Amino acid sequence: MIMDFDTPGASMRDMAAVDPRLTVFEAKPDAPGAQVLEARLENGVKVFDLEASVIRWSILPGETVEAYAYNGQVPGPTLRVTEGDRVRINVTNRLPESTTVHWHGLILPNDMDGPAEITQAPIEPGGTYAYEYTVGQHGTYFYHTHDHVDRQQSLGLYGALIIDPKDPANEIPADLEYTVQLQEWLKRERLTYPSMPMEGGFPNFFTINGKAYPSTETIRMKLGQTLKVRFVCSHTTAIHPMHIHGGPFQVAAVDGETLAESARYLADTVNVGPGQRFDVLWQAQRPGKWLLHCHIPHHTTNNKRRDGRGWRADAGNRGRVLSDLGAGNG
Numbered sequence: 001m002i003m004d005f006d007t008p009g010a011s012m013r014d015m016a017a018v019d020p021r022l023t024v025f026e027a028k029p030d031a032p033g034a035q036v037l038e039a040r041l042e043n044g045v046k047v048f049d050l051e052a053s054v055i056r057w058s059i060l061p062g063e064t065v066e067a068y069a070y071n072g073q074v075p076g077p078t079l080r081v082t083e084g085d086r087v088r089i090n091v092t093n094r095l096p097e098s099t100t101v102h103w104h105g106l107i108l109p110n111d112m113d114g115p116a117e118i119t120q121a122p123i124e125p126g127g128t129y130a131y132e133y134t135v136g137q138h139g140t141y142f143y144h145t146h147d148h149v150d151r152q153q154s155l156g157l158y159g160a161l162i163i164d165p166k167d168p169a170n171e172i173p174a175d176l177e178y179t180v181q182l183q184e185w186l187k188r189e190r191l192t193y194p195s196m197p198m199e200g201g202f203p204n205f206f207t208i209n210g211k212a213y214p215s216t217e218t219i220r221m222k223l224g225q226t227l228k229v230r231f232v233c234s235h236t237t238a239i240h241p242m243h244i245h246g247g248p249f250q251v252a253a254v255d256g257e258t259l260a261e262s263a264r265y266l267a268d269t270v271n272v273g274p275g276q277r278f279d280v281l282w283q284a285q286r287p288g289k290w291l292l293h294c295h296i297p298h299h300t301t302n303n304k305r306r307d308g309r310g311w312r313a314d315a316g317n318r319g320r321v322l323s324d325l326g327a328g329n330g
């Protein structure tokens with residue numbers, strides 16, 4: 001990392017590698033992230049518990065990272081609620097530094113919004129803060145840390161917040177759905193650093209839902225079916241031109257807001273910038289294996305992994321088989 005005499009010590013700490021000795025949990029190599037977290041009902045309020053800690057997380061067989069994680073997984077648990085719900089999220093901090101949680105895109109009381117020192121005192125290590133509000137919107141949203149964000153979100157403190165509409169008629173219809181959460185990682189000499197868009201901070205591993213190709217997921221569907229892909233731009237370093245093979249998709253919602261029919265448009269690539277969300281509808285028009293990947297080729301590599309035949313850039317870790325279609329298959 002480049003530092004000069006004016007770089008504050010706190011910034012240097014935020015850029016530092018995660019101390020492996022702080023790891024309190026090692027996830028199983030095939031443990032999935034973004035698992036739907038069931039709420040418990042307390043006097044009509046849907047209650048969720050999130051706990052942030054340092055974990056060891058597997059992005060590929062034999063390739064682990066030290067991550068900051070909610071509930072021991074990357075991405076953090078998916079919170080799925082319904083428009084109109086009253087929710088309470090108890091956030092407990094087991095990190096070595098303070099943290100908060102921001103509910104990106106939601107209309108809520110100011111002291112529930114999350115920015116550290118702006119709307120609340122940060123949650124100190126060992127502390128808990130209860131976020132409570134009524135959900136008035138619907139669509140694809142997400143939550144992420146809002147303290148030491150440059151470090152903590154880059155290391156994994158984010159998760160999807162999917163809000164179903166109160167009136168099912170307001171749902172964007174699809175046969176299947178799949179949420180894509182992107183993240184960049186920087187691993188060097190066995191240590192994990194928060195990736196940052198600066199000299200020395202650029203990432204060398206890229207994940208979809210916490211896993212690099214070929215450990216990413218496969219969606220199986222039938223010809224004619226429609227898949228809703230929710231791109232959740234949880235990453236922090238780059239804008240990723242996300243592309244799906246096999247025909248254009250329809251952009252149906254942006255940043256949680258459903259587009260009017262007349263405003264929807266066809267595309268085959270959408271520039272997914274940090275913080276943005278896109279709901280796109282892709283129809284399986286031909287049988288086969290169709291890829292979903294970032295169109296910056298370097299983002300489809302795993303640190304230029306050596307495979308015995310020399311360095312190769314075509315490992316395609318951002319690539320994944322989107323559908324394995326076959327007439328009568330699936």
Ligand SMILES: [Cu+2]
Nearest residue numbers: 240294296299
């Ligand atoms: Cu990319």
